[in-house]
Amino acid sequence: MVWQTSTLNSFGRSCQSTERKFSRAAERLGCSQATVTLRIQGLERILGEKLFDRTYHQVKLSLAGRDILPRVQTIVDQHDMLFDGFWRGKVTGKVRLGIAKDYVQPILSRPTIASRWKQC
Structure with missing residues (x-):
């Protein structure tokens, strides 16, 4: 049996949403949402x-x-603590992306993003 922590995290985040909507979990x-x-x-x-x-408008936790849920949350919390301990202060540097200008221009035209974007 194979599962990933991201799967359990998706379940946990879906349960945290006050509206219990998968779209809210996806944002977080x-x-x-898919x-x-x-x-x-x-x-x-x-x-x-x-x-x-x-149902069409609502998602509620089933009995299962x-x-x-408490066990899933424990697993996700333990996972996060493990990696936070290893990565604390170690992940630094710049991220460079190579993206076609025609594709990204509509996004980067927003003032808050464009001010931080450096064209190469």
């Missing part, structure tokens, strides 16, 4: 249980979801 995780949905569906397949009761 920096990924798409990615969160796929991760949760994959976790449900592995466990053989539905973790959420879904409420049961595993």
Whole structure:
């Protein structure tokens, strides 16, 4: 059985959202709503249980979801503490991206981003 911490983190973030919307969890995780949905569906397949009761406008934790939530949160917290300890103060430097100007120009035309962008 293979699972990733990102899958468990998606489940945990979805539970933290006051509206219980996958889109809110996606915003917090920096990924798409579809990615969160796929991760949760994959976790449900592995466990053989539905973790959420879904309706058109609402997502509620199922009994199985409420049961595993504390354990999932413990795993995610332990994972974060492990890597925070290793990476604290060690991740530094610049990130350089090579992106086609035609693709990125609409995004970089926003004043707050454009002021920090250096064209090469």
